[in-house]
Amino acid sequence: MQNNAADSGKIGEEIACKYLKHKKYKIVSRNFRARRGEIDIIAKDKKQLVFVEVKYGSSEAYLRVNRKKFKNITMAAQVFLRNFGGMGSKSYRVDVISVSKNGEINHFKDVAIDFGR
DSSP states (O other): OOOOOHHHHHHHHHHHHOOOOOOOOEEEEEEEETTTTEEEEEEEEEEEEEEEEEEEEEETTTGOOOOOHHHHHHHHHHHHHHHHTTOOSSSSEEEEEEEEETTTTEEEOGGGGGGGG
């Protein structure tokens, strides 16, 4: 049986997937796990591969993505790219989607810029 945090995370991921599909993203994978990280959603935005971290809770839930979390996401993304290639994409980015409990969605694209990439 999952705990409440895991259940809440799944709710946020479902909402984020519906949002991305509505925005014409193609969902490639969900909950990709690598040794040192996990990626909630992997999607394609036109020809770009997008690794999405979903945070559920308040409208400022995105603030929980710190440098360590970002590093783990990028390491998992590198594992995905090594194992599956770019899937026809020439570039990739990391996005964060914050879903509040009242359904408000904030989508932050290419957050790597904020972490000094």
